[in-house]
Amino acid sequence: MVIIMTKHVYNFYAGPATLPLPALKKAQEELLDFQGTGMSLMEISHRSKEYAKMHAEASGLVKELMDLPDDYKIMWLQGGASSQFYMVPLNLQQKEKSMEYVNTGVWSKKAIKEGRFYGDVKVVASSEDENFSYIPNDIEFSDNAAFAHITGNNTIYGTEYHEWPKVSSNVPLTCDMSSHIMDKVIDPKKFGVIYAGAQKNIGPAGVTLVIVREDLFGRVPENTPTLQKWKTHAEKDSLFNTGPCWAIYMCKLSLEYLKSLGGVPAIEKINRKKAKILYDVIDNSSGFYRGHAKPASRSLMNVTFNLPTSELEAKCITEGLSRGMVGLKGHRSVGGMRASIYNAMPIEGVQALADFLKEFQEKNQ
């Protein structure tokens, strides 16, 4: 059977999002016969040695690429990052301590809402006053908070933390990195908990990477249903029950590709170049393109901007689509346009978009 590969679009969707082409090709190649087993990866037992090897390799790649110390446990969970919105307070709560959050947009708010089911929540900083166009720089968490929660990158608004807020050593900094995990080098030791839905920067939908410093497993109340406890999953290397095998496999293939590029330090350089190409178009457009995010808070992953009128925005999205550039419509909370340029977006795609935007301005201003 001959398969014709027609990868002819640049996909700027915010998530699920573009995946590395070599990862997709590998998945296609071995879809019917995983490593000589005569079966698809989707058909083999999660207790088989073939699956176990793949699963361990996926976790090993996360550990290696993020340079995680040994006391950080990696879990591959289901339910999306949204399920961590309740698993975080459930697993980290402490009697008579407040749970503290920074509100940088819709996803922070959703996290805050779930926190309130478990106890006293304090929102210590917010950028809601200017439609979440910046990351607050006056963040002060209490010294005795149960945990401090931030949303590392805000997909909708195109803002990203470029330095981490300070926390007292006994307060675990907890970060939703769904839309920028591994976009740049970080020091994992600054965090107690990192979680990320895979479908933006490291894989397909259906799996959430959760990384927890192991001293934090002891906090969860005894009378908690088994699968709601992180430690249930961590103790069994995410094999307490059948996991999202295919999604983990796709993460593995995607992370292998990231490693082949030189890992996170290498992709950070590329990401900074990619983002600069687009922000330069905005900044050199004499106001034709207006960035939503304030320059100091600009995201490397999601570039959000408006045009002079909503008619021009609609026209630009349609013309982009006709040139094979998909997913450029902004989120309804901000309007306008959004280009999501995750790790798997090649620099050629970003350059094609930049060229198109310059041309569009010339013709339409």
Next chain:
Amino acid sequence: MVIIMTKHVYNFYAGPATLPLPALKKAQEELLDFQGTGMSLMEISHRSKEYAKMHAEASGLVKELMDLPDDYKIMWLQGGASSQFYMVPLNLQQKEKSMEYVNTGVWSKKAIKEGRFYGDVKVVASSEDENFSYIPNDIEFSDNAAFAHITGNNTIYGTEYHEWPKVSSNVPLTCDMSSHIMDKVIDPKKFGVIYAGAQKNIGPAGVTLVIVREDLFGRVPENTPTLQKWKTHAEKDSLFNTGPCWAIYMCKLSLEYLKSLGGVPAIEKINRKKAKILYDVIDNSSGFYRGHAKPASRSLMNVTFNLPTSELEAKCITEGLSRGMVGLKGHRSVGGMRASIYNAMPIEGVQALADFLKEFQEKNQ
């Protein structure tokens, strides 16, 4: 690129399990380009019209194949059937009413354990006295139970309900059908809730099909975290947050194939033939093969049996493997051998196993 398809084994794994070859081929064909989008299904937004169409088709197939009335809502959830072990009592609990279960094995016990986190649990019948080799026939649920829970097919022991226990009209019968959903025609109106991890009979791991009669959504306590409530998911057709897109897609392809065969009535006939082939080998072996399940409770899906000695069992498993028959080792709770012959197992695979078992007996008895 030429892809050589080497589907040369018969896969008797209990789950994740064999999938229909036409479904796998279709997935392989369009892995890089889903229906002319130029993107993989894994890369397209769950809010795109292409994804929405596929998602609706998957749900439509479930409705059609199971002949579900309009007041039954279909959900594609994450977390495995094991997550339903807590979601069932959480969502169906009622003040001062007991939650009632039948204990037919390890998976029933796990469900019962999670029920106890939410209130008073009553186990009304059990087959633990004979290592779960039968389905109790003296099941009596209370007239005022909050719900009545059964495990429809017991993968480990090879037992299956062939008639459903009676419940009072106000008591929702709740069934874990993970290992036999759509193996035979059922009357869905007998049930309040049906749930099934996909990875045995309808798709890959990573998604759980949950079907709930809509009058039951009102029971969940107000102060419940958003994603733990069935109604959150049902109201948004399982698109409240990003779902396990690929796993749903594979279910769709697998159910399309089931429909092409003639749906559940047709597969039921095939399943009965397949099971009879293996049970006849056991029954005609003069005791060389001993079935674990009592004849009246025998499963159509999992055929469990022992040989005269554990050495012979090990030999039989190894020889089977050398002939391309994978996954025949029994679960440690029962020992011996297990052939899982789900909907996607072709009758040729079952016949090959039967022939091998007869030959093995001749040579080794």
